Amino acid sequence: MENEACELFDSGHRACGGCGAALASRLILKAAGKDVIVVSATGCLEVFSTPYPETAWKVPWVHSLFENNSAVASGIEASLKRQGRKEKVIAIGGDGATFDIGILCLSGAFERGHDFTYICYDNEAYMNTGIQRSGATPYDASTTTTPAGRCSYGNPRPKKDMPAILAAHGSPYIATTSIAYPRDMIEKVKRAIETQGPTYVQVHAPCCTGWGFEGEKTVAIAKLALETGLFVSYEMVDGSVVKVKKVLRKPVEEYLSTQRRFRHLFKPKRNDAEIAKIQAIADRNAEKFGIDIKLKKPAAE
Amino acid sequence: MPLGLGCSARPGRAKDNRTGSWRVFWPRFDHSKCSKCGMCQTLCPEGCISEDGEGTFQPDLTYCKGCGICAEECPGGAIQMEKEEK
Ligand SMILES: Cc1ncc(C[n+]2csc(CCOP(=O)(O)OP(=O)(O)O)c2C)c(N)n1
Ligand code: SF4
Ligand code: SF4
Ligand SMILES: [Mg+2]
Numbered sequence: 095m096e097n098e099a100c101e102l103f104d105s106g107h108r109a110c111g112g113c114g115a116a117l118a119s120r121l122i123l124k125a126a127g128k129d130v131i132v133v134s135a136t137g138c139l140e141v142f143s144t145p146y147p148e149t150a151w152k153v154p155w156v157h158s159l160f161e162n163n164s165a166v167a168s169g170i171e172a173s174l175k176r177q178g179r180k181e182k183v184i185a186i187g188g189d190g191a192t193f194d195i196g197i198l199c200l201s202g203a204f205e206r207g208h209d210f211t212y213i214c215y216d217n218e219a220y221m222n223t224g225i226q227r228s229g230a231t232p233y234d235a236s237t238t239t240t241p242a243g244r245c246s247y248g249n250p251r252p253k254k255d256m257p258a259i260l261a262a263h264g265s266p267y268i269a270t271t272s273i274a275y276p277r278d279m280i281e282k283v284k285r286a287i288e289t290q291g292p293t294y295v296q297v298h299a300p301c302c303t304g305w306g307f308e309g310e311k312t313v314a315i316a317k318l319a320l321e322t323g324l325f326v327s328y329e330m331v332d333g334s335v336v337k338v339k340k341v342l343r344k345p346v347e348e349y350l351s352t353q354r355r356f357r358h359l360f361k362p363k364r365n366d367a368e369i370a371k372i373q374a375i376a377d378r379n380a381e382k383f384g385i386d387i388k389l390k391k392p393a394a395e
Numbered sequence: 396m397p398l399g400l401g402c403s404a405r406p407g408r409a410k411d412n413r414t415g416s417w418r419v420f421w422p423r424f425d426h427s428k429c430s431k432c433g434m435c436q437t438l439c440p441e442g443c444i445s446e447d448g449e450g451t452f453q454p455d456l457t458y459c460k461g462c463g464i465c466a467e468e469c470p471g472g473a474i475q476m477e478k479e480e481k
Contacts, residue, residue, distance in 0.1 A: 101442035106409030109440060111417060111462035116440035146402060150409040276437050310463030313438055
């Protein structure tokens with residue numbers, strides 16, 4: 095039996111204390127086990143896990159380029175298949191690698207139908223190069239390329255719907271999950287790996303350095319993202335949503351006010367109009383996915 | 396050190412890097428308050444909390460960065476972050 099205590103993604107890596115992506119990597123390997131080959135694009139995970147000649151990985155791991163992560167994974171998968179070998183292939187990329195720079199090869203690999211799992215750890219910006227916005231950065235987040243100031247409220251565009259894009263490729267299994275719910279995350283990664291064909295898991299992984307909060311709050315803030323409806327945890331099978339995590343929804347400001355990237359919405363004075371727009375995003379998510387737990391109304395008098 | 400087009404590293408060699416030296420606060424575990432749920436071990440980004448087989452959890456201070464996630468998430472409040480005396 096697999097020794098639960100054995101860490102396949104081991105200590106000594108150089109992530110910031112409290113890094114969500116580091117926790118995501120540990121949990122991915124808990125789910126995958128040792129019979130796996132991992133490919134990673136450039137980004138914080140690659141840099142903090144493997145500053146040559148050190149590496150935290152104890153499974154075969156390849157650093158691809160940014161653009162060709164899925165192409166490298168495709169090649170490995172095709173070769174393993176040809177050799178009749180049973181190892182599973184996982185490609186891991188940050189949101190910049192996934193939503194923007196690697197989307198061409200990702201699309202190609204999904205369209206060709208390779209049997210592999212792509213996992214995006216989503217920390218909602220290009221963190222390793224100093225917090226530039228990506229297609230995954232949420233509306234109004236201040237980044238170094240969308241700085242909030244007199245003429246700007248931060249990132250002017252909404253987050254790209256990556257799961258829907260990959261669902262449109264005919265992927266048999268797509269899931270979103272969060273480091274704050276490790277059991278859910280491990281189950282979804284396992285299911286993705288076990289499903290034949292190209293599958294996708296998007297893991298919400300807060301970055302204390304880029305979002306601006308103390309490292310001990312990483313899990314608490316990831317939970318708030320879900321509880322406010324700004325992040326939705328769901329599973330899609332053959333293009334249809336089959337399972338959604340329901341919540342007793344909290345107002346979005348309980349999430350926004352915990353992070354420096356949204357500070358301009360509260361200081362020097364509260365920006366009700368912008369907060370209302372973000373609340374509307376959460377309301378639309380709630381409507382679209384049906385995440386609200388409806389409390390039973392007391393019997394009519 | 397000559398590097399070719401590809402180069403490889405020994406699995407898990409990051410262990411050479413003792414990240415415990417980064418710590419400012421350290422997690423003190425009060426085992427009398429521990430309910431043995433294992434949440435601290437699951438959520439530690441360093442993977443440096445171990446269990447002795449009888450449900451006693453202990454951080455490995457050689458690698459613990461003192462992030463405080465274990466203390467924040469322990470449902471029973473069994474972990475306190477304390478200033479490190481160096
Ligand atoms: C083609 C190319 N463009 C840019 C870079 C510089 N670069 C290195 S890491 C990084 C950020 C990656 O962002 P993301 O994929 O979101 O991962 P994160 O660092 O946030 O974990 C960038 C832009 C590069 N290495 N290669
Ligand atoms: S910058 Fe963010 S993603 Fe990168 S190592 Fe630090 S906490 Fe992790
Ligand atoms: S303080 Fe952070 S690094 Fe140290 S044991 Fe707790 S969770 Fe792990
Ligand atoms: Mg990123």
